[in-house]
Amino acid sequence: MIAETSAGLYCEAGGFHIDPWQPVDRALITHAHGDHARPGSRTYLCATPGRAVLQRRVADAPVETLPYGEPLAIGGVRVSFHPAGHILGSAQIRIERGGEIWVVSGDYKRQSDPTCEAFAPVPCHTFVTEATFGLPIYTWDAPGSVVDDILAWWHGNRDNDRPSVLFCYVLGKAQRILAEMAGRADGPIHLHGAMCALTDVYRDAGIRLADTERITESMRGRALARSLVLAPLSARGTPWMRRLPNASDAFASGLMRVRGVRRQRAFDRGFALSDHADWRALLDTIAATGASRVLVTHGWSDALARYLQEERGLETGVIRTAFEGEAGELTAAETMGE
Ligand SMILES: [Zn+2]
Numbered sequence: 001m002i003a004e005t006s007a008g009l010y011c012e013a014g015g016f017h018i019d020p021w022q023p024v025d026r027a028l029i030t031h032a033h034g035d036h037a038r039p040g041s042r043t044y045l046c047a048t049p050g051r052a053v054l055q056r057r058v059a060d061a062p063v064e065t066l067p068y069g070e071p072l073a074i075g076g077v078r079v080s081f082h083p084a085g086h087i088l089g090s091a092q093i094r095i096e097r098g099g100e101i102w103v104v105s106g107d108y109k110r111q112s113d114p115t116c117e118a119f120a121p122v123p124c125h126t127f128v129t130e131a132t133f134g135l136p137i138y139t140w141d142a143p144g145s146v147v148d149d150i151l152a153w154w155h156g157n158r159d160n161d162r163p164s165v166l167f168c169y170v171l172g173k174a175q176r177i178l179a180e181m182a183g184r185a186d187g188p189i190h191l192h193g194a195m196c197a198l199t200d201v202y203r204d205a206g207i208r209l210a211d212t213e214r215i216t217e218s219m220r221g222r223a224l225a226r227s228l229v230l231a232p233l234s235a236r237g238t239p240w241m242r243r244l245p246n247a248s249d250a251f252a253s254g255l256m257r258v259r260g261v262r263r264q265r266a267f268d269r270g271f272a273l274s275d276h277a278d279w280r281a282l283l284d285t286i287a288a289t290g291a292s293r294v295l296v297t298h299g300w301s302d303a304l305a306r307y308l309q310e311e312r313g314l315e316t317g318v319i320r321t322a323f324e325g326e327a328g329e330l331t332a333a334e335t336m337g338e
C-alpha cells in the first residue's frame, strides 16, 4: 500500500506522500519538525491542531486539516490522523484499503506532555515506527522528576547570581518545558528571540505556559543573573552568549542520557527529557498495535528491527530517510527536534 520512493513514502492508491523530503503534489504530514515537514509541495494535509506550526514551515502553500480520528477518503484509500504525543498537532497516519491497515507513526512518545494530546495506539497490520532512541540504554525518568532537577539546578545558580541557560529544541521541547514550569517557576524566564514565535503559537492554541520575556538587544549581565534562559543549541558559542557571562549551561534532550555525550560536549548539566519513545515504550507500543509487520525508520532502525525479528518473531524492514544522523550527534538534534 505504501512504497519507498526518492521523495519519501508514497501511497499510490491515494496519490499522496507522507512526510516527503522533496516537493510533491500532495503531502500528508505527521508533524512540523524539519525532518518531516519540508517546504515546496503543492498542498499539505495535517491534523487540525498542527496547522499553525506547519504553516510556518511551508510559507504560503495551502494547508488542509483533519480532526483527530475523522476519516477522509483520498483516492482509493481511507485516511485518518491519530494523536502521537510528540509535539502540538503531531499525528500517526492510518491508511486503510480493502481491510488492510497501515499506520505511519511519525515521531511519538508515551510520557505525559501538557502541550499535546496523548498517544493512542491504533491497531494495524503494518506499523511504521520511529527508532530515534531504539537502544536499551535509552530509558526516561518521569518528566516531573526531570523538571524537579531543572528547578533545583536553576535555584542553585540563582543563589549565586548566575544565569541558567537551558538549551533545547525550539519547537516542542521549549514549550513542553514552559508548560511544565507553569505554576512551578518562581523567577524570571527569558527566551532567545528564536523561541518566541513558536511559543506564541502554543499560547494561541490555549496551552498554559509559564510567563516569559524575550531577551532584547540591550539585556545583559545583571539583568539576567537570576533568570532561566531558554535558547536553541545553535546559539551556543556565538557572540549572543556574551550577554550571559558566568552562565551555567545545560541541554535538555534524550541524548543527555549518555554520560559520554554530556561530558564530551562539556555542558554543566544534561537533562534527559525527550519527545521520543524510549526503548521500553517503543517495544510496548509496537506490541499494542498488534502489527505483524513493522517497518523501522529514524535513528537506531537496524538495531530495533533486528531485535523485533529475532526476539519477537515479527516481519521487519528498515526505511532509510534523507536525514540519517548519528543518534549521538548533537548536530542531528537540530533537525530531529530533539
Ligand atoms: Zn519530530
Ligand SMILES: [Zn+2]
Binding pocket: 033, 035, 036, 107, 298, 336, 337
Ligand atoms: Zn523525526
